[in-house]
């Protein structure tokens with residue numbers, strides 16, 4: 001039984017959820033030693049001129065640079081010694097979900113059928129939901145996100161999908177399931193950035209939210225849980241929404257290629 005199985009996840013997932021160990025850095029738990037003094041971007045910041053037309057606020061200085069973690073995420077996504085890779089992926093996905101769920105919970109009163117009649121992630125980007133008849137349908141964002149979060153919560157609670165007990169193995173379908181989960185959580189991030197960034201700023205949570213998302217992206221790329229096209233959009237189309245954020249963070253050295 002691995003460390004995370006015995007101490008981390010089984011504690012988190014048994015009965016009422018207690019405080020959890022979080023691999024996602026927070027100001028309270030992230031060791032200073034790892035928060036490298038290395039600045040993410042040693043260039044002088046661009047002058048705080050008026051944002052370009054159509055440029056989302058989250059791509060503008062100083063918000064795009066706001067982070068709890070300075071430097072590159074490579075080290076914190078690496079598989080720790082003696083930890084099973086499935087277990088490492090499971091505990092991190094669990095944690096990304098919990099943190100994202102918390103953020104969405106805080107801003108959800110601003111995400112209504114009226115404010116967000118579609119699952120938008122850019123001026124021309126709307127995600128559709130595949131219904132039981134395999135048809136692609138438009139849903140209001142709160143409905144879409146509720147479906148995603150409920151579905152993921154049920155998977156996390158399912159011992160057959162996310163085994164926590166000793167002797168229970170991860171199913172062969174686990175990697176495919178996780179990729180599916182990852183793509184849907186990415187869409188929730190994308191909607192929050194596109195539609196609810198003012199609320200994130202109002203809460204002064206942009207450093208935390210940026211670090212959570214950058215960690216999510218770095219982890220997804222490291223373990224091939226995310227397709228580039230899901231982040232950047234189809235080739236030959238203009239990069240919109242979080243795709244532009246991804247590009248910017250790569251230029252800044254926060255993320256790798």
Ligand SMILES: [Zn+2]
Pocket residue numbers: 110111112115116141142191195196
């Ligand atoms: Zn919304």
